[in-house]
Amino acid sequence: MPIGNPVSGAERRLREAAARAATAAAEAERRLREAAAAAVAAEAERRLREEAAAAAAEAERRLREEAAAAAAEAERRLREEAAAAAAEAERRLREEAAAVAAAAAAEAERRLREEVAAAAAAAAAEAERRLREEVTRGVNEAKNRIQDAINSGADSLNPQDVAKVLEHFKEHIPLEITEKGKEYVAKLDEVKNKLQELQSALDINTIKREILHKAEEFCEAYLKEKLGFLPSISLKGIPKVKLDFNGQEITADIKVFIMPSDREESEYESQWLVSLNVNITQDVTKLEVPEFVLNIEPNRDWAQDRLEEIRQQLENKKDELIAQLIASILQDYMPPLRALNEAIKLFK
DSSP states (O other), X not given: OOOOOHHHHHHHHHHHHHHHHHHHHHHHHHHXXXXXXXXXXXXXXXXXXXXXXXXXXXXXXXXXXXXXXXXHHHHHHHHHHHHHHHHHHHHHHHHHHHHHHHHHHHHXXXXXXXXXHHHHHHHHHHHHHHHHHHHHHHHHHHHHHHHHHHHTTOSEEOHHHHHHHHHXXXXXXXXXXXXXXXXXXXXHHHHHHHHHTOOSOEEHHHHHHHHHHHHHHHXXXXXXXXXXXXXXXXXXXXXXXXXXXXXXXXXXXXXXXEEETTSOGGGHHHHOSEEEEEEEEEETTOOSOOOOOOEEEEOTTSOHHHHHHHHHHHHHTHIIIIIHHHHHIIIIIHHHHHHHHHHHOOOO
């Protein structure tokens, strides 16, 4: 067998040993690296776990702190809201209580006022009723004294009694009295006031004349108004009306004196140009105008042509001047006189 080169064998073995050593070294290095890497990884994992645990603990701490802060803030807000709600509820309750108290007070005051007003009204009504009874009693007593005096043939009456009856009559005017009649009754206040000023007895005829005179004034004022056309022809009229009443009949004596407008009224008896004269007597139960004659008398001392002109104008106004006046006497003034006479029988 051939013998090879010993050097080459050894070299080869050396190379193989070196290769094996290199392989072992590489393996050792690999293992070392793996071990180092494992150690590093373990260390890294440990640190990571520690950091993660620390981060988790910090996060939990912060979370707890934030949760505690949030809970405290929520509790604070809740308390504030609860306090505000309680304050609002208390305010509303006070307002409602005040409103209820005010309403109750207002209702109590209203009822009290109504009760006071009702009591006052009742007291006033009772006082008025008693006053009316006293007045009526006083008026009836006055009427009785007047009637007794008239029945006994007395010529005079107590003016206070007559004034009292006139006042009562004025306040209790019969419904059938016209507006002009009411004006006449109101005018009797002047007679009443005049009588109240007297302290001594007054003649019955004087009292009757005062009452009739007020109606005469209305009649004369009516004629004055209707004679308003005279100034346009330089004239004026002086009316004179005399009324008499006996309880059954009324008598009217109507005269109108026409005179120049430049003459004094006090001179009418001597300065008249034309006079109108009417006299009527009518039963108190008849209100229609009776037949009457209007006498137009000229003054012969004045020029006849002028007198005829005046007479004709007056004749044309006969109805307006006289007939309407008579109607007013019968319809406006006789009913109050008749009603008054039923009360005290002055006129007979």
